[in-house]
Amino acid sequence: MTSAIGAAVLPELVLKTTPPRAPRHLLLRPRLSLDEEQFRDRQVIVVQAPPGFGKTSLLAQWRREILAHGAAVAWMSVDEHTDPQRLLQSLVQAVRTGCGRPAFGRILVEGAGASASELEGVTAWLAEVAQTSLDLVLMVDEAERLPQASFTLLSYLLHNAPPNLRLVAAARSGFDREVADLCSYGYCVLLGAESLRFRLDETLDLVRNRFANKVDADTCARIHEIIEGWPLGLQLALAALESGGDPRLVVDALAARAGGRQDQLLGGLLAKLAPDDAAFLTRLSAVDMLHPDLCGALTGVPDAADRMARLMRDIPIFAVGDDSEWVRLHTLARDALRARLAELPAAELAEVHTRAMRWLEAHGMLEEAARHALAAGERDVAFGLAEQCLYEAALQGQVGMVLDWVELLPEAELDKRPRLRLAAAWVLALSERHDAAERLVARILEGADVDVGLRYECALIASGAAYYADEPDRCIALFEPWVDAPPAREPRLLQMHANRLSVLAILRGDPALARRHQQQVPRGEYGVAYAYSARWGEFITGLSYLWEGQVRLVEEVLRPALAHADEALGRRHPLSCMLASLLAAAAYERDRVDEAAALLANRLDVLERTGTPETALLAYRTAARVAAAQGVEHRALDLLETLFAIGAARNMPRLCVVSLAEQARMHAGRFRPETCRALAQRIDDILAREEGKHGPVWQRMVELQRTMAHANAAIAAQDWRSARDALERAAPVADGLKLGRAYIENMALRAWVLDRSSEHGRELLREAMDLAHTYGLVRVFADAHPAIADWARNLSLDESGHPEPGRSIAVARVLRPAAPAPTRDAAVPRALPSMVLTPKEREVLELLARNLSNKEVAQAMGVGEETVKWHLKNLFGKLDAANRKHVVRRAQLLGLLEGVE
Secondary structure: OOOOOOOOOOHHHHHHOOOOOOOOOOOOOHHHOOOOOOOOOOOEEEEEOOOOOOHHHHHHHHHHHHHHOEOEEEEEEOOOOOOHHHHHHHHHHHHHHHHOOOOOOHHHHHOHHHHOOHHHHHHHHHHHHHHHOOOEEEEEEOHHHOOHHHHHHHHHHHHOOOOOEEEEEEEOOOHHHHOHHHHHOOOEEEEOHHHHOOOHHHHHHHHHHHHOOOOOHHHHHHHHHHHOOOHHHHHHHHHHHHHOOOHHHHHHHHHOOOOHHHHHHHHHHHHOOOHHHHHHHHHHOOOOOEOHHHHHHHHOOOOHHHHHHHHHHHOOOEEEOOOOOOEEEOHHHHHHHHHHHOOOOHHHHHHHHHHHHHHHHHOOOHHHHHHHHHHOOOHHHHHHHHHHHHHHHHHOOOHHHHHHHHHHOOHHHHHHOHHHHHHHHHHHHOOOOHHHHHHHHHHHHOOOOOOHHHHHHHHHHHHHHHHHOOOHHHHHHHHHHHOOOOOOOOHHHHHHHHHHHHHHHHHOOOHHHHHHHHHOOOOOOOOHHHHHHHHHHHHHHHHHHHHHOOHHHHHHHHHHHHHHHHHHHOOOOHHHHHHHHHHHHHHHHOOOHHHHHHHHOOOHHHHHHHOOHHHHHHHHHHHHHHHHHOOOHHHHHHHHHHHHHHHHHOOOHHHHHHHHHHHHHHHHOOOOHHHHHHHHHHHHHHHHHOOOOOOHHHHHHHHHHHHHHHHHHHHHOOOHHHHHHHHHHHHHHHHHOOOHHHHHHHHHHHHHHHHHOOOOOHHHHHHHHHHHHHHOOOOHHHHHOHHHHHHHHHHOEOOOOOEOOOOOHHHHHHHOOOOOOOOOOOOOOEEOOEOOOOHHHHHHHHHHHOOOOHHHHHHHHOOOHHHHHHHHHHHHHHOOOOOHHHHHHHHHHOOOEEOOO
16 A cells, blocks of 8 residues: 555545434334344345435444444445545544544554555455454445445455454445355345335335324325335425425326426436436337337437446436346336427427337337337327237236227227227226126127137126126126036136136125135146236135135235235236225224225225225225224215215115115214114115115125114114114024124124123123134124123123133223333433443433533442543543534434434
8 A cells, every 4th residue: 555544534534434314204114124034144235226215224224223233333435536545544444433443453554554455454454353353334335436446345355254244335236246156155135126115014104204194094105106116206205295285286296297296306306417318318208118229229329228327327217127127217207208208399209109119019019019109190000019919918917008098999990800809898897887898798799700719708708797897696697607617728717717606606605615616726827817817816715705704814815915916916906906905804803903094095096996896895994994993983984975976876786785884883883873773764765776676696785784784773772672683684694695704793793782681692792702703803893883892801801800711812902002102202312232332431421411510420320520531531532522512423423322402
């Protein structure tokens, strides 16, 4: 080395080795905690992601965790000026600052090490770290900016760290190759962009932490969908919320594709672009997914791939996968740039879309090519390409995309293109436009070349449309001729056949048979379309368990199924939303009210349009019960009235009946007899109008709701005899349909009514409690009637006041108010455990932070003033401070002291 690290520390070294201040609203993300299994026993951790993905914030979280565990953290922020000599200087200063060791590295920089090579210097640094026996973590931020020679030294350090040194590096790119060997041997873990992306629960926590209850769960979920988990985008959106007034209006503006709000959020980033780069990105925004070759085809720029790579490194507006050449612009950035794209001259814009069409078609991406052909004015080409791909897209579950095309396709094109017509029939059947699907099926069956396979497929579509129309008897009748033998043995078709048989079994009140049909389907990897049919099978299995009230099993089946569907299809895909409605109902029954609300957030509107009647019903009823459990009764009643309006608009009277019956149950819990009586009468009026229009399956479903509404009206009026009669009529209906939760609720209500009538209902309630505990139904008694919940809690205790073994402890738990979490007064200074300071030094530091004099500190600690002065001297040296206030501020800056305003 040409020069030594002198006693006077260079100012830039102090800045580069001082950790950044943690953001005020830093969200601690438990799944990324160093205590998680993926990070345990890993000596090297590399965080590699594009800019804007919160790498530095994650390092700040980890630094707090490490300090809390009593270890020391040496921090380094590096840049392109960090040559090998400066790197070694920074390593020494980082340990001095982070570990309170002002003498560290003295021999290295003042003795023989001063004239050694940089490699020997790093080796000497590693040796001194090993000799000190420090439990040390070295954090290197922005490591990709290092010059090659320094990068090589850092790689050497990573590969030769002693056991007491752990290394954490954050970089935009380049580190995956350097640590590939360490990863293969299990010494290193590499964290990529997808791992750093915020999940919905983390977005909810961050928004609540910042805005408390000013922003509801639906708005949080919409923000999450717009931002796509992008950490920087989330911070920009939260800043917009702080200054934008009504949160819903701000989110509406973000969701709009006009580009105005997007330009406001990203204006600072986009304004810094060079004109050539801005024009380059504007043309790239025409496509949803970007590939280096596609970028070249779109722009005609010879160095398009290199320019793309540079922009990805420098500008935080790209969503990058961990192992793919394909990337995309974040939605906010893409929409802002598309607003600029629309301002191009018409001929130039058409040329961009034509280039995109040609490249995408040549690479087999037909649907995307068709959209660009349409945008370029090539309608015949667009419809021809759409015909080649939309049928398979429909069977693969790309419902929204196919529905968009259905809106664009003229009737004449559908008549000319049979596969387009069949694709349209499939997606229309699985939506609120089931009547249009049935008309298309009728036109298909009128054709001259209709074979057995096509007739069977039309039966699938028509029966599915009837199911979505909430006409279960007609659904059964339409598919009945095909029950015993599908016309082909293709795996996808066998799965679809089993799905339909399972649905029919549930409608007939045999959920166990529904699962049996699913178990008989051959399993294997058969492609994307089969995977979508298999996801429907998981949905039906979960529905069968929920039908029986087996909510533990619902969670076991649907929790992984929903995670996979959200990832593969998207959170607002109809099937994802339907899975979420079932899982939310189960989570609510397990008394995880906030989880149920998060599962349904920003999904109700999708279920209203494209969910099955049962999932729409479950979602709105669960959302209403969640609101009631949170003490917002008016919101609960509003949700139920919305469910009634949906039923009326879609001509589904059962939804109206369920809405009224649920309102009657809620009002009965508060003994409102007139309101309950009026609701029961409205149900009677609806069913009188529907008499003769529906078959026995539908009638059994609504009869249970009507009878329970009358039972609740009688309970509200405290007419115990009428309540008992109604409940006894409802019990065999619930049992016949195998509606387990409804049967347990009915049993508990009958027990309570018997008790109110001075008869013995205790044993009946005990049985209901045992069943509820077995099924995992925690909230069933509180929902049936608050008085039953109190009775069940008291009954779960024996005379000694202890829970009876095996008897509904879960019921007692849900009725017992949760103890408030212990909190620490934020105004009280607290020194964090750390190997940097001794326990006595931490105690002195806390007292100094409270502005106590030396004499007062000595009295508080029970020691002499000389001892206090000795501790102060050590603190001044370790924290490189000049006076008492400076000690406190340095400790706070280094994360060793918290609670100081």
